[in-house]
Amino acid sequence: MAFMIFDIAPGAEKEVLEALESDEAVRDIYVIAGEHDLVTIVNLPEYNAVYEWLAKTRTLPNVKHIKCYLCMDTIVPRKVQK
Numbered sequence: 001m002a003f004m005i006f007d008i009a010p011g012a013e014k015e016v017l018e019a020l021e022s023d024e025a026v027r028d029i030y031v032i033a034g035e036h037d038l039v040t041i042v043n044l045p046e047y048n049a050v051y052e053w054l055a056k057t058r059t060l061p062n063v064k065h066i067k068c069y070l071c072m073d074t075i076v077p078r079k080v081q082k
Contacts, residue, residue: 001027001071002050004057006038012062013037019060025053036067 008016013031020026020040028041044050050068058066 001074002042002044003069003071004038004040004042004054005036005067005069006040006063007065008037009062009064016060016062020057023057025049 006016016038017029017031020029020038025042025044026040027043030039031037032039042050042053044053047070050070054066054068057063
């Protein structure tokens with residue numbers, strides 16, 4: 001699993017979101033406020049698959065930059081009380 005942080009050209013969010021939504025490796029997409037535009041959680045089987053995914057996704061029109069953070073371990077989240 002990897003977390004990908006995207007910088008997207010202004011006004012092109014919808015186009016990039018549509019491309020990511022159709023990608024089977026993308027588990028979740030979050031639109032964020034601040035320095036960056038999107039965070040995605042990507043499920044890929046190995047490091048080489050992450051590299052290939054990044055190489056392909058960086059060529060999408062209007063994707064200016066992607067930061068990749070590989071998940072090293074998963075901790076079971078606490079249940080939130082309502």
